[in-house]
Amino acid sequence: MEKKFLKGKAELCYKKYGFQKILDDFENTKGINIITFNISAKSTKLLDNLKALENKNIRIVTNIPNRYENYYGNASERAATTIEKYLKNLEPSSFSSPVEIYFNFHNHSKIYSTDNYTYIGSQNFSDESENNYEIGMIIDNKENEENVGDYF
Numbered sequence: 001m002e003k004k005f006l007k008g009k010a011e012l013c014y015k016k017y018g019f020q021k022i023l024d025d026f027e028n029t030k031g032i033n034i035i036t037f038n039i040s041a042k043s044t045k046l047l048d049n050l051k052a053l054e055n056k057n058i059r060i061v062t063n064i065p066n067r068y069e070n071y072y073g074n075a076s077e078r079a080a081t082t083i084e085k086y087l088k089n090l091e092p093s094s095f096s097s098p099v100e101i102y103f104n105f106h107n108h109s110k111i112y113s114t115d116n117y118t119y120i121g122s123q124n125f126s127d128e129s130e131n132n133y134e135i136g137m138i139i140d141n142k143e144n145e146e147n148v149g150d151y152f
Contacts, residue, residue, distance in 0.1 A: 007140040007143035008137045008138060008139040008140070009137065010135065010136070010137045011136060012135045013123070013133075013136075014131075014133045014134075015131065016130055018119065018121055018135070018138075019123060019136060019138070021138050022113070023049070025114040025115075025116050025117055026050075026056070026114065027053075028116060029115040029116060030055075030056060030057060031056065031059075031113075032050070032057070032059070032112075032113070033059050033061075033112065033114075034062075034112050035060075035061040035062075035107065035109050035111040036107075036109070036124050036125035037062070037063050037065065037124050038062060038124050038125075039089060039090070039124070040089075040128060041082060041085045041086075042127075042128075043126075043128070044127070046125055046126065046127055047089055051094055051095045051096060053095075053097050055097060056097040057097065058097050058098065058099040060090065060100070061103075061104055061107060062104070062107070062125075064079075064082055064083055064086055064105070110122060110123055110125070110136070112125060113141070114141075116140070117138055117139065117140060117141055118138070118139040119136050119138055119139075120136060120137050120139070121136015121137060122135055122136060123136055
């Protein structure tokens with residue numbers, strides 16, 4: 001699928017979230033989409049913020065890393081631990097708003113959107129990601145004819 005959008009800003013970041021504009025917009029939006037390769041297994045600051053939001057429609061799509069034998073040898077124990085953590089951290093009843101959770105084992109995308117902005121980049125929706133050099137683009141959905149986030 002190809003779609004052209006008008007307004008956006010690319011940013012290289014380190015020691016911060018390149019998608020901070022999305023986080024700051026959580027209170028001003030009805031819908032939140034999080035498509036990420038992984039979430040934090042240890043720290044849950046970002047997820048806790050999502051869980052506390054009320055009257056939002058939240059959709060999360062994530063992969064479950066650390067489950068491949070060809071990368072990690074006998075990965076069954078590690079995979080079971082990771083899956084257990086993901087299921088605990090993403091338990092729908094722990095969210096104050098309605099939430100849809102999807103697992104896609106082929107996903108490696110990092111796309112986060114609200115009604116007003118969309119982030120497309122390399123940074124995972126994980127607390128640890130602010131410690132990496134990452135690049136991404138923030139698109140102003142209000143400046144485009146259609147909401148970029150609706151395509152994902």
